[in-house]
Amino acid sequence: MARRSSVLTLLALALVFCGGLAFNPSPSASAAMAAAFTVADFEGGAGGWYGISDKVAGGSSSTNYSVINGGAARTRNALRISGTLTKDFKYGPFAGAGFIFDRNGRDLSGMTGIRFYARGDGGRYRISVPSAAVKNHNEFGKEFVAGKAWRMISIPFAQLAQGNYGPRVQWTGRDVRGVEVTTAGGAPRDFAVEIDQISFY
Secondary structure, rough: OHHHHHHHHHHHHHHHHOOOOHHHHHHOHHHHHHHHHEEEEEOOOOOOEEEEEEHHHOOEEEEEEEHHHHOOOOOOOEEEEEEEOOOOOOOOEEEEEEOOOOOOEOOOOOOOOEEEEEEEEEOEEEEEEOOOOOOOOOEEEEEEOOOOOOOEEEHHHOOOOOOOOOOOOOOOOEOEEEEEEEOOOOOOOEEEEEEEEEEEO
16 A cells, blocks of 8 residues: 555656656747847837938938837837938938947847838838947948838848948847838938837847
8 A cells, every 4th residue: 555655756756857847948948039039119119219311421311210109910009100201311301219228239149130110102112220330320220111011021031231331240149239110212301110029029
């Protein structure tokens, strides 16, 4: 009887041990769950965002940004960026908004890319990923089209590129400072784009 009791006790302990293994994620699983890094969902506002325009280089384009109701994927809020591009900046007008989450740069080299929702006036825009290695504002980025309906856009880091000016640096993903959304293309016009749920994945 005592032997049977000992066997049952050992079986119970084995089940508890196995159960613990089943419900405790492995280090790789934990890393995968922590991999997504949300930059902004605008549910709590747009604190820390700033305007961008060619006024810093002698132009006169304007930009405004504000949180609006009705975000992507049935969320409450999104960010609307709008303004006017003028012809005063000889290298082509630009305007938009950005957010710096780490001035020294955060290591995101273990991630794959950047993802966000966008909709707008059908115009071309550019999402940029400022990094500490870039000293002349020639940030890595990629253009996208903001159509009338919300669309999720996923851009692998491998598709990000710098513009055709200034010194080039190598993308590492180890010194990411923030995100910026600006107009693309040099024609003067009024513009409006809405973005939501920006994250690195």
